Amino acid sequence: MDDELRQRLQDAARAHHPDRERMLARVERGMSQGGPARAGRVLRPLRAPMPWLRVVGATVAVCGVLAVGTLAVTSALHDDGGGQRVAGAASPSTAAPEQGSALPTEDGPLWSDGSVNSNSNRYWAQSEVTVKTGKALSALTVELRIALTGGVNTTGSWRSLPVEDFTASAREEGGFLVYRWTLKPGRTVPVGTHTFAGQYNHAEGARDAKGDDYTARARAFGQQAAVGGDFGPAH
CATH class of the missing domain: 2.60.40.290 (Immunoglobulin-like)
Known part of the structure; x- marks a missing residue:
């Protein structure tokens, strides 16, 4: 490349002025339309619940089952008069000693x-x-x-x-x-x-x-x- 052509290319580069406002308008328009990537921002898929959240959920469920079971057992141990009965084998009756x-x-x-x-x-x-x-x-x-x-x-x-x-x-x-x-x-x-x-x-x-x-x-x-x-x- 001769010196005259090189000089012409440098003068053309210095004379070029990009339309900045038009470029910004195109970027904003693209961001408003969505897409997998906009302005260097990457959209990530939703993550699964963290392990501790699963543990808490399981604990709450177990506690609920235990509470219902306890209520059922407690109810079974009370008679209609509110007194408590203890389950077990009935003992044979013994006669009072002779006076x-x-x-x-x-x-x-x-x-x-x-x-x-x-x-x-x-x-x-x-x-x-x-x-x-x-x-x-x-x-x-x-x-x-x-x-x-x-x-x-x-x-x-x-x-x-x-x-x-x-x-x-x-x-x-x-x-x-x-x-x-x-x-x-x-x-x-x-x-x-x-x-x-x-x-x-x-x-x-x-x-x-x-x-x-x-x-x-x-x-x-x-x-x-x-x-x-x-x-x-x-x-």
Whole structure:
């Protein structure tokens, strides 16, 4: 290329003035019509929900199911009266123990008596069950029931037989303070007369023991015996 042609091209380039306003108008027109790319801006597809949003949604759904299940179980555990029932196997009914006044005072090798100790006073008393046996006993349960009249509460108990031979308890049951002595397995009660005593406080004054009773049930190596009664005057 000679120098004259090069000079002409340079003069033409310097003389060219682009129409800037027209170019901007074309760009704006293209952007308003949309498209995959405009003025260097790339349109990206919508992304899937972030993982934590999926976890939150699943948690909310599980909580809803648990809430409905809990409501159903709670409703099933209440009866029409608003009380709560506990599901489970029904336990067999047990008859109330026979009261002492319905039993004889003597049966087979056993003889019995109930009395209030003469040392009892206006605030405290000791009721005693005396058991006499003509045979050695392989099993024996003595029960002393003190009616829960005013102020009655236990202050202790004792027996004339060895303490280690018996399991003893004192508790309130069905309107009575109940003392119970049970011979331990493998132990025996020898022939003779034996005493079981329950001690208790009561309201001030002379206490009437007519509501009290006792029972003694025994086995003399195969022979069953049961005695009982109420309480006579102090002696």
